[in-house]
Amino acid sequence: MADGDDGNGLRNVLVTFKSCLADNQEILMDPYLKGWKGLVRFLNTMGTIFSFISKDAVAKIQIMETFRSGDQKESYATLQSMVQYELSNSLVDLKQPGSYPTSGCRTILRLHRALHWLQLFLEALQTSEADAQTSVLCTDSYNASLANHHAWIIRKAATMAFYALPTRDAFLANMRVGTNEEAIAMLEEALPHIRKVYEVTESLYAQHNLLELP
């Protein structure tokens, strides 16, 4: 099984985000990346039309995994230690693209924005009516989050791909956590942890003026 999925469907993937938060409120890098890997694995079950999205996510996960296995791996143990290390060593392009196009801060910012999309999408899915269209839920969540940071061509391609999403029933079944009711209950359980990870990261990035990294 790939990381982030032990064969019991999306429950284990989403619950991974619960283990991101250390006792000192820092965000642990390894479970954060493990959660993303599980999400990408789930996305890959939706069809090749989503490949361009999963490839970008995989590339970003790999950048971070390389940091986590390199000389400075301890500096990348948490999002907080990464920010501290990269800023104090001037390893981040703060205003315009330059010498550090794949800094950890920049790379995590892209995943962080995508986590906001995920939060909004899961909230919409959880509260939606049985006849709701997943493509509409996904488009609305995307437009309220990630789309604001994407070029026109990416927005167009993403919005087109969303039309290929399965019906709400098929989507919930694909999560492999039991009945629709059980899947919705699982979302309710996982969402507070995803929200918390998003909020702590948002606050960390805001505190260091990192929310608009090029």
Ligand SMILES: CCCCCCCC/C=C\CCCCCCCC(=O)N[C@@H](COP(=O)(O)O)[C@H](O)/C=C/CCCCCCCCCCCCC
């Ligand atoms: C119970 C529901 C579970 C839902 C599970 C969803 C699984 C989603 C898995 C992965 C999400 C993909 C994360 C994409 C990260 C995108 C990062 C990004 O913004 N990259 C752009 C900017 O990067 P730089 O150029 O600055 O390096 C890049 O341009 C993007 C390229 C690809 C297109 C990204 C579109 C993102 C749409 C996200 C919605 C995914 C829809 C999944 C539908 C289930």
